Amino acid sequence: MKYTSTAFLPLLLASALLYSCSSNPYASTNRAHKKQLKTYAKQLRTVPAIEPETSSLQLGDQWVGTTNFSMRRPNFVVIHHTAQNSTDHTLKTFTMPKTQVSAHYVIGRDGKVYHMLNDNLRAWHGGNSRWGNNTDLNSSSIGIELDNNGAEPFEEAQIKSLLDVLAMLKETYNIPAENFIGHSDIAPVRKVDPNETFPWKRLAAHGFGLWYDEGVVAQFLQPAAPITVLDSTASQPVLILQPLDSVSTIPPHFNPKEALRIIGYDTRDLPAAIRAFKLHFIQDEVNMVLTEKDKIILYNLYQKYL
């Protein structure tokens, strides 16, 4: 059977009517959003931005605006869990001015994506944070909130949607793999999100974040291999244990604090930085102590950031 465009017409009209009749509970906050955009647009249109009459700078004889420019682009992605019980709760939180918090994207447990702010604008999700020498992550990052109460695993539909969003962002803004990080990474003293069930290894396999070489760690964990040698003083072959060569795995000058700092962690509170590192990379044992195995992982990983 051949469908004609007129056959679809009643269906289209019905769905259009349904859409227009469904009341959007966020209609008034959407209006507030647009009003705020107008204010910023007006600010951007104001030229020259520095008024010669009020400036103490020694300005040129006339204003000259370059013809070559574009919008600033995000270069980091910071992933969060909401620590709330529903997407609706978070959407409400991010549309109440008094909360002073927001994110570019909220992703529900069902995988639905809410894009709450243009990527070129600054959301308020990082708070007081630091990564390397970057002390204003909000200005350079996209914030993604995952609906999760903070103590539960993430839903598969949610992670699939997250991977789609990350792929889109990485391609659009050419964001380096190592710049996909978590809130706990940039605020180790204050934050523990996303929680220890977050699949960082899976993300890294898709090019979002870095991961260590698991073979190197497995080698370290391998028990000393028994080998048989012929002792020159003995008449019979003697079984000895091959010593584990851990000294050659981590050089003696290796400094874990410096390594954490090179990766990006704020190490002014070293135990907090260690906990944040383990929350991301050693999720089966999140604490403030670096074991020998943890040091192997850290040593292997930090070399990828050099």
Ligand SMILES: [Zn+2]
């Ligand atoms: Zn957060």
